[in-house]
Amino acid sequence: MTIATHQSIRAGQDTPTAATHDPAWATAYDCGNGSVKLIINSAEIRIPSYIQPILFPLRDVPATGFVEYLDGDRADLISRKWVGGISAYHLNPTTLTRVVDSRSSKIELGLQLLLSALTELPHRDQWHFALIASIHDAQAMGERMGKSLKGTHRVKLGTQLSTVTIDVIRVLEEGAAAIVEHRSELDLSGQNLIYDFGNGTLALSMFGAKGKLLDRQIFPGGVETLIDAIARNLDTRKQLSEEGDRHLIHSAIERKDFLYSKRSGWNFRSVYEAEIKPWVVSNLAPVIKAASKWEMADAHLAIGGGSQLPLISQLLAARGISAVSDGVWANARGMYKLAHAKAEATQP
Numbered sequence: 001m002t003i004a005t006h007q008s009i010r011a012g013q014d015t016p017t018a019a020t021h022d023p024a025w026a027t028a029y030d031c032g033n034g035s036v037k038l039i040i041n042s043a044e045i046r047i048p049s050y051i052q053p054i055l056f057p058l059r060d061v062p063a064t065g066f067v068e069y070l071d072g073d074r075a076d077l078i079s080r081k082w083v084g085g086i087s088a089y090h091l092n093p094t095t096l097t098r099v100v101d102s103r104s105s106k107i108e109l110g111l112q113l114l115l116s117a118l119t120e121l122p123h124r125d126q127w128h129f130a131l132i133a134s135i136h137d138a139q140a141m142g143e144r145m146g147k148s149l150k151g152t153h154r155v156k157l158g159t160q161l162s163t164v165t166i167d168v169i170r171v172l173e174e175g176a177a178a179i180v181e182h183r184s185e186l187d188l189s190g191q192n193l194i195y196d197f198g199n200g201t202l203a204l205s206m207f208g209a210k211g212k213l214l215d216r217q218i219f220p221g222g223v224e225t226l227i228d229a230i231a232r233n234l235d236t237r238k239q240l241s242e243e244g245d246r247h248l249i250h251s252a253i254e255r256k257d258f259l260y261s262k263r264s265g266w267n268f269r270s271v272y273e274a275e276i277k278p279w280v281v282s283n284l285a286p287v288i289k290a291a292s293k294w295e296m297a298d299a300h301l302a303i304g305g306g307s308q309l310p311l312i313s314q315l316l317a318a319r320g321i322s323a324v325s326d327g328v329w330a331n332a333r334g335m336y337k338l339a340h341a342k343a344e345a346t347q348p
Contacts, residue, residue: 024167026343027129028335029149030174031110033100033200033224034250034305036085037332038117040129044329045120047085048247049099051109052092054081062087066158067115073151074111084116089247100200100224106135107148114149115164119157127164130343132335134174136201136218142171169342175203177334178303179211182324190298193291195321196331197306199223202287206294217290221283223306227253229275230268239266256310276311284312288319303330 030037031049038045047065058066065087069077082088088096099105099113110133118127135145146168153164175196179186186192189209196203202219224246230236231244244260249268252258258269284306291300300321307313307323316323324330 024128024130024165024343026336026339027131028177028332028339029110029114029131029133030332030335031099031106031113031133031135032174032305033098033106033198033222035199035328036113036117037329038114039332039336040121043121044332045117046328047113047117047120048089049105049109049113050085050088051097051099051112051116052083052088052095053097054083061159062091064119064158065116066119066156067112068156069115070154070156070161072153072155074148074153077111077153082112082116084113085120093245093247100222107141107144110145111149111153114166115153115155115157118162118164123157123160124162127162129164129166130169130339131166132169132172132177132339132342134172134177134331134335136174136198136203138171138173146171169339172335172338173203173205173213173216174198174201175303175331176205176213176216177332177338178301178324178330179207179334180337181326181330181334182301183211185299185301185322185324187298191294191296192299192301193294193297195287195291195300195302195304195307195316197222197284197287197302197304197309197312197327199305202283202304202306204287204291204294206297219283219287219290223250223309225283226275226279226309229279230271233271233275235271235274236268239268240264244268253309254305272310276309280312280315284315288321303327 025041028039036047036049065083065085068081083091135141150166150168178194188211192207194205200222204217206215208214227246227250230249231246236244248260258267260266302316302321302323305328307327313323
């Protein structure tokens with residue numbers, strides 16, 4: 001799925017350190033409905049796509065996620081404070097804002113979440129990114145997404161000051177860069193179909209020779225509709241005496257242990273199995289049906305958190321669709337390769 005139960009970082013050998021002046025780093029930014037994936041110089045950061053605006057003084061600044069926007073090219077954010085990621089949930093799970101709650105939230109909250117993700121890394125006085133981003137409908141929303149991110153931003157990350165400069169190279173269709181990350185599994189001289197089962201949307205992307213995007217279809221739904229159904233399920237309400245907490249449900253499914261919480265001790269696997277069937281019928285089936293016109297594609301690959309759901313990879317395999325092992329990261333890693341190649345090409 002596309003949500004992180006807590007912040008996660010995979011640091012490569014080029015993890016950013018506390019140096020102050022460097023050329024722009026190749027950066028990929030995938031602001032998903034469920035989680036943000038940020039790759040900077042081989043360091044990978046993933047946080048839940050949650051924001052908690054801060055209107056009153058905090059008792060203490062959280063270890064991660066806290067940002068105060070002091071000055072910069074986003075005049076609408078000047079003097080605003082917020083907490084992003086898992087710290088937003090911990091601060092108050094009932095008042096946070098989720099990206100999945102609005103189709104425009106990736107634009108409205110994209111920069112805030114990127115800055116919150118930076119608090120996961122060692123402090124730097126200066127950050128400079130040559131960034132490729134993605135959004136579910138780049139054709140319609142890509143320009144606005146780019147404008148919302150680019151520029152120079154003077155901020156407080158946690159308790160320390162930083163200046164963050166973002167050069168937006170390009171905004172791609174969400175999931176499209178997976179063809180770069182998984183090119184070894186594809187025939188780039190032929191046609192390749194990518195199924196992107198995300199948290200808030202489902203998409204089909206058809207690529208022709210040399211990886212050219214020929215067609216793309218976006219469908220409503222996604223993993224969040226399954227989470228919502230489990231939260232509202234009658235057995236859930238009987239067990240908890242209220243609707244379930246969406247974050248706890250999502251986290252337990254991602255862990256694949258279905259344990260709602262340690263305190264409750266409740267395992268909701270039976271509820272998941274009951275709800276996954278109608279979810280497949282109402283969400284996955286229309287996508288798979290729409291893909292039937294591209295039966296001639298040389299490869300059918302599934303990415304996104306939905307492709308990692310328990311029982312789903314087997315269902316996809318039975319229909320000739322291969323779910324990649326890094327479904328959540330495939331798009332971001334592909335974008336990073338593109339950004340890195342661009343950075344190398346522009347070096348003197």
